[in-house]
Amino acid sequence: xxxxxSPFLALPGAVDSAAADQGVPAHYGNPVAExxxxxxxxxxxxxxxxxxxxxxxDRLTWLNSLTSQSFTRLxxxxxxxxxxxxxxxxxxxxxxxxxxxxxxxxxxxxxxLPALLxxxxxxRFTLRVVIADRTEQFxxxxxxGASNEILDxxxxxxxxxxxxxxxxxxxVSEGGHQYAQIEEHPGAEWLWRETxxxxxxxxxxxxxxxxxxxxxxxxxxxxxxxxxxxxxxRATEGDEKTIPHELDWMRSAVHLSKGCYRGQETVAxxxxxxxxxxRLVFLHLDxxxxxxxxxxxxxxxxxxxxxPEGSAPDVVGQVTSSGIHYELGPVALAVVRRxxxxxxxxxxxxxxxxxxxxxxVIVPPEAGSVVGRIRRMPRLGVMRR
Numbered sequence: 054x055x056x057x058x059s060p061f062l063a064l065p066g067a068v069d070s071a072a073a074d075q076g077v078p079a080h081y082g083n084p085v086a087e088x089x090x091x092x093x094x095x096x097x098x099x100x101x102x103x104x105x106x107x108x109x110x111d112r113l114t115w116l117n118s119l120t121s122q123s124f125t126r127l128x129x130x131x132x133x134x135x136x137x138x139x140x141x142x143x144x145x146x147x148x149x150x151x152x153x154x155x156x157x158x159x160x161x162x163x164x165x166l167p168a169l170l171x172x173x174x175x176x177r178f179t180l181r182v183v184i185a186d187r188t189e190q191f192x193x194x195x196x197x198g199a200s201n202e203i204l205d206x207x208x209x210x211x212x213x214x215x216x217x218x219x220x221x222x223x224x225v226s227e228g229g230h231q232y233a234q235i236e237e238h239p240g241a242e243w244l245w246r247e248t249x250x251x252x253x254x255x256x257x258x259x260x261x262x263x264x265x266x267x268x269x270x271x272x273x274x275x276x277x278x279x280x281x282x283x284x285x286x287r288a289t290e291g292d293e294k295t296i297p298h299e300l301d302w303m304r305s306a307v308h309l310s311k312g313c314y315r316g317q318e319t320v321a322x323x324x325x326x327x328x329x330x331x332r333l334v335f336l337h338l339d340x341x342x343x344x345x346x347x348x349x350x351x352x353x354x355x356x357x358x359x360x361p362e363g364s365a366p367d368v369v370g371q372v373t374s375s376g377i378h379y380e381l382g383p384v385a386l387a388v389v390r391r392x393x394x395x396x397x398x399x400x401x402x403x404x405x406x407x408x409x410x411x412x413x414v415i416v417p418p419e420a421g422s423v424v425g426r427i428r429r430m431p432r433l434g435v436m437r438r
Contacts, residue, residue, distance in 0.1 A: 103166030142319025228308030277376035
């Protein structure tokens with residue numbers, strides 16, 4: 054983010070975010086009401102996030118060779134998502150990408166920007182690629198829905214293409230694979246967009262919000278909706294051990310039949326022959342004690358009723374994101390051991406108590422080992438590009 058900070062933090066009621074989203078408003082006084090406002094057209098300040106441009110004739114083939122997604126047929130104005138993996142297949146960076154026909158724009162979380170930029174610069178070699186940090190020039194603003202009249206009017210437009218990234222999570226991308234065994238995936242309703250605007254336009258949007266011309270919502274509102282859509286984010290769901298299979302990220306960010314890239318061997322081996330060691334779950338949390346578990350709180354398998362008195366619960370994972378959803382109440386995403394029973398309620402150790410948690414399976418224990426098996430996962434409107 055720029056040294057001047059976000060102008061939205063000066064709006065009435067604005068409360069700064071914490072952790073990965075520090076520097077933009079978490080909310081303006083009522084995060085639950087702001088979820089409804091967001092669904093109705095409010096905007097979310099994400100100006101703390103990073104923006105990298107990759108221009109040059111070789112940009113798409115270069116990105117194709119480095120990351121998990123296929124860029125060979127990415128047309129101007131189309132959006133995609135890609136992961137940069139380590140040699141052992143672990144997720145190091147997540148990139149939201151849109152190409153304008155001349156430049157590929159990489160939208161990244163704030164904490165990933167410096168390291169990703171440095172790594173990309175090292176990998177240019179003699180290719181025709183020019184990499185630049187454009188965060189001082191362009192800010193990211195989030196919204197929900199197929200369009201947003203306010204943002205569409207001020208979106209940065211280069212080479213005749215509006216720089217609006219549309220999240221592909223609402224369908225299984227071409228070359229991808231869904232592990233979630235559900236016919237009506239909650240991600241199908243996740244119509245999330247991230248629009249690049251100039252820093253001057255960002256300030257103007259804040260002024261219009263102060264005048265009541267533009268509705269605003271904080272990051273907490275967007276996060277609660279993201280959690281309900283089972284949508285992973287590296288800044289929250291990821292750690293140094295994460296592989297894409299664990300978060301069902303094969304759905305939107307991995308192309309299984311493209312050429313070689315770093316980490317591909319692990320991706321193929323786990324998908325075709327093995328199982329991911331952990332799995333993402335969605336938790337419905339008991340709100341009786343008015344305790345909302347925080348990221349990092351331990352997920353436990355409560356001791357059975359016939360266990361000896363004083364038996365400790367079995368720790369099976371960690372909460373990664375949590376929020377209060379406007380319809381579902383307190384909810385969370387968590388990463389648990391693959392062996393965690395799917396038919397047992399779980400608990401979360403938080404503030405000295407165990408918060409009851411009903412689980413919905415996102416990644417099933419049998420995920421992977423698809424060789425010789427008939428595909429059972431729904432395709433849900435495959436995106437073509």
